[in-house]
Amino acid sequence: MKTKELGSLIRHRRKELNIDQKSLAELAGVSVHTLSDIESGKANPSLDIVDRVLHVLGLQLKVELRRSP
Structure with missing residues (x-):
C-alpha cells in the first residue's frame, strides 16, 4: 500500500x-x-506509528512477505 492510500x-x-x-x-x-x-x-x-494509529481506529496492520519471482 502506498503512503497516499494509507493516509x-x-x-x-x-x-x-x-x-x-x-x-x-x-x-x-x-x-x-x-x-x-x-x-x-x-x-x-514507521510500522510502530502506523500500528498505534490503526489500533485507535479499530483497524489492524497486516504485513505479508512474499518471495520475488
Missing part, C-alpha cells in the same frame, strides 16, 4: 468515527503534525 484510509476511518486529528494524535501518542503528514501522504511513518 486516505486513515483519514476516512477517522472521519467515520467522528474523531478530530488532535484527539486521534493524542490517543495514538503521535504529534498532530505527524498525523497530518500521514493523512496527506507526505510522511513515511
